[in-house]
Amino acid sequence: MDLKELRQEMDSIDDQLVRLFDQRMEVAARIADYKKAHRLPIYHPVREREKLQDVAKKAGPEMANYTRVLYSMLFELSRSYQSKRSQTISPLYRQITQAIETTPNLFPQAPMVACQGVEGAYSQIACEKIFKNPFILYFKNFEAVFSAIEQGMCQYGILPIENSTAGSVKKVYDLMIHHSFSIVRTFRLKVDHNLLVNPGTKLSDIKEIYSHEQAISQCGDFLSQLQGVNIIPVGNTAIAAEMVAESGRSDVAALSSRSCAELYGLECLAASIQDKGNNRTRFICISKNLEIYPGSDKTSIMMVLSHKPGSLAKVLTRLYTLGINVTKLESRPIPEREFEFMFYFDLETSIYSEEFVQLMCELDELCEEFKYLGSYSEVV
Numbered sequence: 001m002d003l004k005e006l007r008q009e010m011d012s013i014d015d016q017l018v019r020l021f022d023q024r025m026e027v028a029a030r031i032a033d034y035k036k037a038h039r040l041p042i043y044h045p046v047r048e049r050e051k052l053q054d055v056a057k058k059a060g061p062e063m064a065n066y067t068r069v070l071y072s073m074l075f076e077l078s079r080s081y082q083s084k085r086s087q088t089i090s091p092l093y094r095q096i097t098q099a100i101e102t103t104p105n106l107f108p109q110a111p112m113v114a115c116q117g118v119e120g121a122y123s124q125i126a127c128e129k130i131f132k133n134p135f136i137l138y139f140k141n142f143e144a145v146f147s148a149i150e151q152g153m154c155q156y157g158i159l160p161i162e163n164s165t166a167g168s169v170k171k172v173y174d175l176m177i178h179h180s181f182s183i184v185r186t187f188r189l190k191v192d193h194n195l196l197v198n199p200g201t202k203l204s205d206i207k208e209i210y211s212h213e214q215a216i217s218q219c220g221d222f223l224s225q226l227q228g229v230n231i232i233p234v235g236n237t238a239i240a241a242e243m244v245a246e247s248g249r250s251d252v253a254a255l256s257s258r259s260c261a262e263l264y265g266l267e268c269l270a271a272s273i274q275d276k277g278n279n280r281t282r283f284i285c286i287s288k289n290l291e292i293y294p295g296s297d298k299t300s301i302m303m304v305l306s307h308k309p310g311s312l313a314k315v316l317t318r319l320y321t322l323g324i325n326v327t328k329l330e331s332r333p334i335p336e337r338e339f340e341f342m343f344y345f346d347l348e349t350s351i352y353s354e355e356f357v358q359l360m361c362e363l364d365e366l367c368e369e370f371k372y373l374g375s376y377s378e379v380v
Helices: 003-037 045-059 064-085 091-102 122-130 142-150 170-178 213-218 220-224 237-247 258-264 311-322 354-366
Strands: 112-116 135-139 156-163 182-190 194-197 208-211 230-233 252-256 267-270 280-287 298-305 325-333 341-348 369-379
Touching: 003 064, 045 064, 064 311, 064 354, 091 354, 091 369, 112 122, 112 142, 122 135, 122 156, 122 182, 122 237, 122 280, 135 142, 142 156, 142 170, 142 280, 156 170, 156 213, 170 325, 170 341, 194 237, 194 258, 208 213, 208 237, 213 220, 213 230, 213 252, 237 252, 237 258, 252 258, 258 267, 298 311, 298 354, 311 341, 311 354, 354 369
Parallel strands: 112 135, 112 156, 182 369, 208 230, 208 252
Antiparallel strands: 156 280, 182 280, 194 252, 194 267, 298 341, 298 369, 325 341
């Protein structure tokens, strides 16, 4: 038998599979109708476990795992279809709808905003791109920014969440697990790191360089060429520039923004020394209350998934089924809970789409617990 004949045989089998799949989903729909009428839950874990054991046994040792994976996906597709047919509006979606209706059409122009660091920080630059005339309060660390929002000291906060070169800002992700907030907008800032020194300092004079750990990571190629120079992480790139200026020393430097040179009376000894020219940091703008502005087409959620095979795959299968694109997936261990992880998702879907509504109404059944972080648009 040649390849053409084998493919024809495969096509014939596929035709049968499609017909049987349609029949199976039609029965699943009737089951959903029955469960809705009798107020029964869609998900029946005991029934699914028994069914997986049964089909794996029938498939035989060689095909058992393949069959188990196939049926796990079939169950996920069936549940998604059943949820759609028997969909009831969840309390979360009612909350989202209320936020859409009550949020002003115009994004705030001059609010009080919390930023980490000091004058000249990249967070300040991002803040002034997001808001027209913000009033900025500076805080020592990321924890304090979250607290300023929760306590009502500031209406909004700006936090870096990831960099195109150095990756995620893990400290911020860890804090997101424990704080209550809503993401209302994001912004991608092009970041240029510069070697700033006190006037008259030469490259050969430098013994110490200060900067934030992310900036240090982003300038690895340049720093690796320097001999006998001590690299010292500090809380913020602008703090590093401030430290150099206040020291008055001619043997120290900072990796910081060009605006900090003018701000702190420093000279730029080397410009744009980051490893990659297209170096961008993504900032989130957070608020205490849920605000959803017109045009929001991105959504962020966090989920707690059990530490067992297939738990993440089930979520991804459901998102794939709904046609929702995942643009960011980050996992962080939950310190006080052994072998449990919080998964952070950035999703692309309009708040007005049918898929968004369905997902918001199905989140309860996808994981052990979840946290809706908001829907927003991104400024580029």
